[in-house]
Amino acid sequence: MLSKFDILDESISIFFRVEVGVKPVNHRYAWVLVWLGLGLQVSPSAWGQDAMDRLKPDWLRNMREARERFQRDRQPTSIDDKYREVRANLHVHSELSHDSRGKIDDIVAAAKRAGTEVLMFTEHPSKEKDFYLDGHQGMRDGVLLIPGAEMKGMLVYPTLSLRQYESSEPIDLARLVRSRGGHAFLSHLEERMDWEIPGLSGVEIYNTHADFKKQKRMVESMKNPLWLVKLAEQVKEYPQEVFSALQSYPSDYLARWDVLCQSAPHTGVAANDAHQNVGVRIRLENADSVAVEDPLGEVLLHLPRLLAATAIKIPKDAKVDDVLFSLQLDPYEYSLRHAGTHLLVEDLTRDAVWDALEQGRAFVAFDWLADAKGFRSQLVDRSKGETYPLGSQVAWRKELSWAAEAPLECQWRLIRNGVCIAEKSNFKFEEPLIEPGVYRIEAWLMVGEEKLPWVISNPIYVRGGDDGR
Ligand SMILES: [Zn+2]
16 A cells, blocks of 8 residues: 555646636645545435435436426416517637537537526626627527626626726726726625725626535545546436535525615626536546546546546546546536526617616526416506506606416515515415515425525516605
C-alpha cells in the first residue's frame, strides 16, 4: 500500500475543480484514499433532507411516478385571456461562453424536447466574439433566439453592441440598456448587496446555480470522480429527477423581490444558468494510465490504469484516447426543463417577448415536475366583469377578486406584500381582495408527504388606499 501511495504522490496531480463556481480545492491524499475504496458510499445518511437524500432510489422512483401521474391527470383550463403562452429560458450559455461547448443546433433541439420556445442567451463577454452582433438570434426550427450577456451581475439583453461599455458600472450599464429599449435583470440576488438598481426590468426569482451551491454535501461529493461513477446508474435511469433533486423554494430571493415590488414593478424570471459543463470523463491516455477530465476537456487528474480499473470497466483491447467512462449531469434538455419563465405574448417575436417581460405578464414554473402550460391567474372586477392579467397596475376598489386556475389540483398561496393571506387546495382559486397591495400567487404540488413549489406568478399591483400605494 505504501509504495502505491508513494507512486501516486509522485505521479498524480490532483487538482480537481468543478466548473460551476466552486473554489478550486486541492485534494491530494484525500483523493487517493477515496479512490482506494474508503469512501464508496454514494449517499451518506442521517444528515437531514437535502439533494443527497433525494438521490436515493426511493425518492427518484417516487418522483418519476408522480411526474407520470401529473401528466395523466391534467385537465384543460378555461380562463381565456387572448394571449399565447410561450415558455422561455432566460439564462443560457453556449459555446460563445468560455465555460460551455454547447452548439446552437443541439441547444435548440434540447429546448424543443423541454417545451421551450424562447431561448434568451446570456454569454460571458469575450474578446473574440461580440455577444450581441455574433450572438444567436432570430427563429431557428421554431425556437426564437435572443442574444444577451451575463455582465456585472445582470442578465442584459441589449439592442446594441455593448463592446465599448464593458467596463461600465452596473447602474450605468442598466440605464444604457434600458434607455435603448433593452432589458436588464438582476442576477444572483443572494450574493449582492446592491440590489436596488433603479429602472431594472426585474430580477431573477430563482437560480439553479444558487440552489446548487446550497447543496453543500452534493457539491463536496461531486469533487470525487468515484462518487460520480457510482451516481452514473441513477443518472441513466432518472436523468431529470437527479438533476432536479437540487430544487428548493427560493425564499431568500422571494423576500427581496417582494420588497422591491412594493417600491416599483419588477418582473420576476427564472434563471437556468444552463452550461452543460458538469460531469466527468475518463480517458485512456497511454497503456498504463487514465486521465480524468471535466466535460470541457480539462484534465483534473491522472490515475494508474490498475487503480482506475477498481472502479470502472476497462476493456483489454482499449486503445489510447478511448473514452472509458463519461457522465454528463446537466445536459441542456434537463437543465432547460427544470425551470422556465412562461410568457403571455401576442406573437412569437422578440418585440412581443419584450412587451411581456416589460409588463410582467409572466410566471415562473418548475416544469420538470409537471408542465405548467395552461396555468392562468388574473384580477377580476366582479361588478364590471373586467379582467387584468399578471403584471397589471390596477386602482383599488372593493369589487376586486384574485382568480387563478391550473391544469392540476394544487395548493394555492395568495401573497400580499410578502405575506401569505390565503391558502386553498383545488384546480381553481378565487379570493376577494380587502385592501390595496402587491399581490402574487404560488401553486404547490403534493408528492406523498412532500410539498413542492410548482408555479410562482408575477404580481398584480393594486394601487390606492390611504398610504397612496
Ligand atoms: Zn451564467
